[in-house]
Structures are given as structure tokens and as C-alpha cells.
Amino acid sequence: MxxxxxxxxxxxxxxxxxxxxxxxxxxxxxxxxxxxxxxxxxxxxxxxxxxxxxxxxxxxxxxxxxxxxxxxxYILEREADEFVNDMLKQVNDETRVLPGGYVYLSDLLGQPAILRQVGRIIATEYLDMDIQAVMTAATKGVPMAAAVAAQLNVPFVIVRSGENKVTEGPTVSVNYLTGSSKHVEKMELSRRSLPTGLNILIVDDFMKAGGTINGMKTLAKEFDSHVKGVAVFAEGRARQRQVDDFTSLLHVDTNLDSGEVIKVQIGNYKENIFRGRENRSVRN
Amino acid sequence: MxxxxxxxxxxxxxxxxxxxxxxxxxxxxxxxxxxxxxxxxxxxxxxxxxxxxxxxxxxxxxxxxxxxxxxxxYILEREADEFVNDMLKQVNDETRVLPGGYVYLSDLLGQPAILRQVGRIIATEYLDMDIQAVMTAATKGVPMAAAVAAQLNVPFVIVRSGENKVTEGPTVSVNYLTGSSKHVEKMELSRRSLPTGLNILIVDDFMKAGGTINGMKTLAKEFDSHVKGVAVFAEGRARQRQVDDFTSLLHVDTNLDSGEVIKVQIGNYKENIFRGRENRSVRN
Structure with a gap:
């Protein structure tokens, strides 16, 4: 019938x-x-x-x-702005400042409705692009990566850093320089989690100097991946940035020395997503 | 108009x-x-x-x-069975066996379509219950926890184990006994990530003896939470189980000693979700 x-x-x-x-x-x-x-x-x-x-x-x-x-x-600029401004108000709270210029964001990035909007915003940037996988760093990048991957409907992979007794089987690892403290660290990705030669998008919750993201780029090369972009929920303050080309929803300034001072502005998403290139699909 | x-x-x-x-x-x-x-x-x-x-x-x-x-x-039993049987076939692969009776699952739990179905199945068990937060253990539990939380539309929180230089602010920690190797370990949760007194659901990707899950139960008590249930994607083989009451989609037997032997069956989800109690909302 x-x-x-x-x-x-x-x-x-x-x-x-x-x-x-x-x-x-x-x-x-x-x-x-x-x-x-x-x-x-x-x-x-x-x-x-x-x-x-x-x-x-x-x-x-x-x-x-x-x-x-x-x-x-996708999401329209107006709705994205409303959402980001709401996030701005919530992040703009001195009690979120942690030692070393970090900012507590896990409460926000643990809420499904927030994650969905973040995913929609980042998916809008890649509307015309064939992203085949999302890469992120354990642990705090995972919720946002999962949310972006859901909107793009592609798998996501999780890079582990430091010494791990992780049960993932054979891995590929690289060394990288942490941006802030200039230490050499190690990160690794399970060999079987990512096929070679894919177009990937790197996602993380927070970026300061960009050491972790730079490490992921190096690791991506080992898998012959093509890194098509980098997206973070918030960029922090850094004396010197290792990564130039990225999209952020928020820009968070904290006092690196004495702590407990925070100043939050919107990130560069407006230029990158709604201005930079002709995003015809959304406009017409 | x-x-x-x-x-x-x-x-x-x-x-x-x-x-x-x-x-x-x-x-x-x-x-x-x-x-x-x-x-x-x-x-x-x-x-x-x-x-x-x-x-x-x-x-x-x-x-x-x-x-x-x-x-x-929610999901109907027929669709859940189809999905779990598909998972069973994919997990039933000797190359997934890792040392110590672990099983490689990250490729599956990195796919949005799979995570959505897992979330729907677990949400069906708690259709008539007011779950207020989902708790999981870093890192591999996070994707499944996010997926379950999305279907229940509640926040999820991430417990960290071991020595961490994690930037999360003040934490509450507990010691717990790992089930398999009988070591004492430590796990912690950021104080501000979970309000006290909530009804929570514990979610993880894989459970052997249940040490990690038991640890999370202890930690939940420190937040005056009421643990309403435990859900895992797969239960492994254990000589002695610390956790009795849980729901699993798959039951994975591996040879603890020589490795590379795997036998996968369906878990207890059918009894727990579609038989155990009258799930009237789905039936009528």
C-alpha cells in the first residue's frame, strides 16, 4: 500500500x-x-x-x-554567530583559567547540543570538499572530532601522545616539539585505524602554540594523508605559533604568568567559513 | 504567512x-x-x-x-539484532586480538553510523528512566559515551586514569584494583565536570574483569551519583568478574595465553533490553 x-x-x-x-x-x-x-x-x-x-x-x-x-x-552565519556568542559568554569566566594558559572547556564539550552546533559549523567550511577522515588527539579532542565526523559522515581516528600502555596493536609514531615548553614528545596512531592516502581534517579542542597539531600533521604524512584543514574550538594565547592555517570558534587570551585573567573574543571562523571563499552552496 | x-x-x-x-x-x-x-x-x-x-x-x-x-x-529488537550480528561478523577476526585478552575495536567505534546505532540500543534500555549524565573512561570509551549521551540528550564526563598531566583543574580521585593484573591504580574526574547527586549511566568500549568500571562506580559515589546502569560495547573473557550487572552488545572470548584465537557471540543485550523488564513504550 x-x-x-x-x-x-x-x-x-x-x-x-x-x-x-x-x-x-x-x-x-x-x-x-x-x-x-x-x-x-x-x-x-x-x-x-x-x-x-x-x-x-x-x-x-x-x-x-x-x-x-x-x-x-550546514549552518548559516547568523545561527553560527548566535551560538559562538553564547559560547563566548560561557567561556569568559576567570575560574576557567588553568595553570599554563589552558582553559577548562570539558563541561561545554561534553554537551550533545553544543557538540552538534560545533560540528555543523566546521562541516560548513568543508561543504564543497571531500574530507575522508577526521584526526584528533586524545583525550579532549575526541568529543569534538566525533561531532564533526558525524556531520561529515566520515570515520575519526584518535592519536595518543606520551607514554601509553594503550591496547591498540601496532602503531606508527612520530616525535614532535611541544610549542609552549619546547620539549620533545612522542605521539602515535594505530597502524590499522587509518588507511593511507586520505583527505583528512585535524580537529582539537584547544590550540596554544600548535605543537600537538603540528605533530598530527607530521603523523598524517606517515599515512600519506592530505591534511585539508585544521579546526579548533578555541585558540589560546601563544608567544610563537607553529600552525598558521586553522579555523577557531573562539580566541581566548589568558595571562600566562599570574593566571585567573581571561579575555575571550570570537575566533577567525567568520572570515574562514563565511567570507574567505565563495561558499556558494550556503549562499544560494 | x-x-x-x-x-x-x-x-x-x-x-x-x-x-x-x-x-x-x-x-x-x-x-x-x-x-x-x-x-x-x-x-x-x-x-x-x-x-x-x-x-x-x-x-x-x-x-x-x-x-x-x-x-x-529507541530501536526495535529486529533492527538491533541485525546491527549486532553485523558487528559480530566484523569483530570475529583473529587479527583483532591484542596481547592480554584485549580486542581492537577503535575502527568500528570511530564510525558515526555505528556509534549512532550503539547509542540507540543503549538509549532503548533507559527509555523509562531519567538518566542525567553519562560517565566513561578515557580514551576509548569516549566515542561510545558521546553517542549514548546524544541519544539521551544529557552531558557526558570523562574519567582519566593513571598519572596524567591533564589540564582539567581540581579533581577528585579514587584508587581501584585492576581486575586482571590486580594492581592498584588511580583514576580521577574534574571536580567541576559533574554536579553531585545525578542519576548516571556508566559506558565503556570493552570490559574484562570490570576493574575500570568498578573504579568508576567508586568515583561516582564521591559525587553522590546514583549509578543506574553499566553498558559496554563488548565484554571480554575474565577469570573473575568484579561487575555483575551490565549490558553488553557482544561477548568476545579470546585465548588469554597464546593470543590470536577469537570467538565472538552476542552479549546479554537481548535479555536486558528486550526481555528483562516490560519495555512498554517500545512494545505498544
Missing amino acids: KTPRAERLVDMTRYLMERPRTLVPLTFFANRFSSAKSSISEDLTILKKTLKERGVGLLETIPGAAGGAKFYP | KTPRAERLVDMTRYLMERPRTLVPLTFFANRFSSAKSSISEDLTILKKTLKERGVGLLETIPGAAGGAKFYP
């Missing part, structure tokens, strides 16, 4: 939202709902219009009998 | 799915779509029917002018 349009729309919305950047063929929906492909095409037109009007994402529709639909989640 | 029903349904589906277990008032949707509450009520009836028929979740509708809707994601 043919499924009524109202029910088709509810199910198609859910189905496509759960599978970002995946082509779902017209024939799949036609069979699922015992409906004509022409009806499914009309449904997709309604979905596309609504998702665009509400600023949720781009539904790319591929016409023809072999066609289908692919959902690319 | 009134938003047509078709567009309302698409947007309401998305909006509710992104906010599990949150009451969205009728008036919110009525204003958003410039539509009468009676029309919104009819929309919700369609949503409820479709989400149930497709095995996606329960849309609880609260009638009356002050009413609204709350979406509780």
Missing part, C-alpha cells in the same frame, strides 16, 4: 538527516513507500526547499531514473 | 529529532509556522504514527494548550 505523502516526508527527513553526504537513490524511497518515482521527486523538492529555508542544509538532488538525494548539513 | 503542512512536517521532524527527551511546546511550533495549535496537533499525530511504524522512537504528546511533544529515540 502506498504511503501517504505526509508520512513519507517525516520518514525521508529522518532517513536523509541520519546519513549526511550519502546518495540515497530515488528507487530506494520508491520501494520503501510503494510510491511512484515522480511522487518521490516532488517530496524531495519540498524537503530541499524546507531545509534551505530553515538554514539546515543543502539537499542535492540528482535528477533522472538513476538519481536520488544527498543531504549536506 | 502560514507554513504548509508538508513543510511543517519536514521541519518538525528535524527539530524534534535534534532534541531528544526535550518538551517542545505546541505554542512554539504554532508561532514558528503561523499555524493554529489544532493543525500542529494533527501534524504531531502524523509524526507519532510514522516514527512508531518505522521503529525510530516514541513521540510522547502532551495534550492541551500547555502541551507539546517529546521525542524518545
